[in-house]
Amino acid sequence: MAQKLPLKDFQMLSAMEVPMYGWRARIGFVSPPLMTEMVPYEFYQMVPEGVGLLVTCMGLDDLTAEQMDQALGTVQRHIGEQNRRGVDYVVLGGTPLILSRGIGFEQELLSQVQTLSSVPITTTTHTAVAALRSLGVKRLASLTTYHPWRNELLSAFLSAQGFEVLAVEGFASHIADIHTITPETVFREGKHLLLHHPRAEAIYIPCAQLHTWPVIQRLEKECSVPVVTSTLSWVWSALKHLKIHAPPHAQTMLWQGTVQP
Template sequence: MTALGFLYPGHSAEDDYPRIEMLIDSDVRLAVVHTDIGEDAHRVDALLRMGAPERLSAGVEELRLSGAEAVVWACTSGSFVFGWDGAHDQVRGLAQAAGLPASSTSFAFAHAIGELGVRRVAVAATYPSDVADHFATFLKAAGAEVLSVRGSGIITAAEVGTWGWDEVLAMARAGDHPDAEAVLLPDTALHTAAHISDLERELGKPVLTANQVTVWEALRLVDRRVNAPALGALFTKEPVIQA
């Protein structure tokens, strides 16, 4: 059995993880430990506090007891707001605290883009525009060409967690760009696990969502691949062979 650990801020769309575990349909177990969200606000100052080392390290012991072989900070905005270098420092600190391979959702997006072999992307975010722009800056540092960024102005994760298919599809369509090779939906508070294959069919291209790429990243850390078509192109495509 492969056991993977996730530090998830607060309570919004954590039920995506048991759903993803079911869709993977293999000997993979996903353990979710909740961290203190502090102030529920998609504001840079609040997000920096949410991703502070002491908040992440508080959940490490519980993940160790779960038998996790790797840990991912399951939060996009609470990682990319630190910038490319700061997000690396955050992950290094988490790896040291846990004694395990570690990453974050922001790096999961960067690695997933590389896995799909795409470069030109569109961002459809729940966040206010200024926060969404921070994500675009992070992606550009990873080598992606961000063709468009659309923020939805949602301040709290609690509100995002109430969105269903209609809202998710409308945001994805509005945020797409005709020249984008993939569309990115970067909020782990957004329920997407049940919708990924439908989103890809509607948009006609790969769709990367936060909880989806977070689980894929944890699998990558332990060098494990699974085939799960319901989770989209990321979970079916063969790895890109670098020249």
């Protein structure tokens, strides 16, 4: 594990000295798509100075069963490389990958890969469930990028975690087109979903490739429920484990731990 610079020593550095990248912590993320641009962009909107990100990509350009099987076959290599580079926490992305093998596969996968790493490993689905539970959420709606049949898998997964799933609606986007969905579209569709399901105590928006950060707080304010996204949940989980506080501008309801009455 990389040696970290104590905060007191960092503050004493002269103006001519530059601290090591990730002097507070370095978080590893295994990203399923061939290319990833939104994960690092949103990550650095949410974390304080001194927290770094290391991303490896599995190379998916489509969510076919064959490609997902191939991607899952590379997980150990990605974990090994992240561990070799000395990160402090590792996150496996890809809700569709977790759902592809059925309910219960996530825990099986985590049990297998944890033996390969000296630091904690989690998934974006695991952190999302943990985030929703930390908020005391029992009923939720979900806005996704998925096609209807994959939404049904997600609904079954969330139900198995003990949530009452009021609705799961998606953009039915191809993996290569997710980046074209604007934050305003996410806001509009998220608000529409919550208006039609007023009993929802939260909205869950999976897919770390989706641009959501600019509208999370506005959606929470207008609809009075917490918004839990993939990236928000795993950043929250990592910083919480590493005992690092999020900057004030990143204080969503998840950080505040509140569900509106």
